[in-house]
Amino acid sequence: MNILINAKLEEVYLINNFIDKIKYRNKEIKLYKNKTIFNTFLSNKNDYLVINSKNAITHIYRNIPKFKIINTYEEKENTSILVLPNNTSINLKIGDVLNLI
Secondary structure (H helix, E strand, C coil): CEEEECCEEEECEEECCHHHHHHCCCCCCEEECCCCEEECCCCCCEEEEEECCCCEEEEEEEEECCCCEEECCCCHHHCEEEEEECCCCCCCCCCCECCCC
């Protein structure tokens, strides 16, 4: 999958299970499918976007440091979390639809 960020096409790594999480741990942009709770214990400062099944942004968490927990309180089957590098989600707002290619 790819996403267009700041006029640059970036690759998105899909994380479905623990093996994928280990395999892509050093990648900058990751998409966690079917997640409602996410911890930032092992990651640096990042931006976290919670998106629904239609790829619309429902929550935005910017510059979240280590040792925090994000809980969206939504349905697990329809919610995904997109992890982006620090300050790359500044131009995005709640309700925007992401085009994942």
